Amino acid sequence: MTMLRVLVMNGPNLNLLGVREPEVYGTTTLEAIEARIAEKAAVLDVDVSFFQSNHEGALIDHLHEAMGVFDGVVLNPGAYTHYSYALRDAIAGVGLPVVEVHLSDIGAREDFRAVSVTAPVCIAQISGLGVDSYLEGLEVLVARLREEDR
Numbered sequence: 001m002t003m004l005r006v007l008v009m010n011g012p013n014l015n016l017l018g019v020r021e022p023e024v025y026g027t028t029t030l031e032a033i034e035a036r037i038a039e040k041a042a043v044l045d046v047d048v049s050f051f052q053s054n055h056e057g058a059l060i061d062h063l064h065e066a067m068g069v070f071d072g073v074v075l076n077p078g079a080y081t082h083y084s085y086a087l088r089d090a091i092a093g094v095g096l097p098v099v100e101v102h103l104s105d106i107g108a109r110e111d112f113r114a115v116s117v118t119a120p121v122c123i124a125q126i127s128g129l130g131v132d133s134y135l136e137g138l139e140v141l142v143a144r145l146r147e148e149d150r
């Protein structure tokens with residue numbers, strides 16, 4: 001059996017983790033989060049790649065390029081979560097299973113954050129667990145992919 005390939009994508013401002021609103025997002029850098037995810041991926045025996053962009057089109061292009069290359073995606077769309085119909089359409093369009101993750105609890109903050117336009121086309125949304133949102137997101141995605149494979 002070939003190894004599952006998972007793409008972990010982060011949207012705008014997540015490159016600033018560590019310095020960005022630490023009271024909301026914690027002090028862990030994106031690099032450190034990616035290292036934690038890579039460790040978890042090794043335990044789960046899956047291949048993982050990372051991508052971050054502050055640009056909507058770059059995220060969409062990368063999702064398109066993921067078709068046929070990756071088996072699934074863990075995605076933190078940042079603020080695009082709340083209004084990017086273009087990103088939502090891309091997720092629906094590529095047909096890859098996507099798990100949406102958020103460090104903070106988007107349901108417990110400003111009203112505009114409680115709405116996710118991307119979640120309805122994702123297989124799951126995990127929010128509010130800090131770095132563990134990514135680790136749990138990876139677990140949920142891999143479990144789903146392995147289930148499909150049986």
Ligand code: DQA
Nearest residue numbers: 013076078079102103104113
């Ligand atoms: C976020 C929540 C979003 O509302 C915000 O715009 C982000 C980060 C999170 O991980 O908690 O950039 O996706």
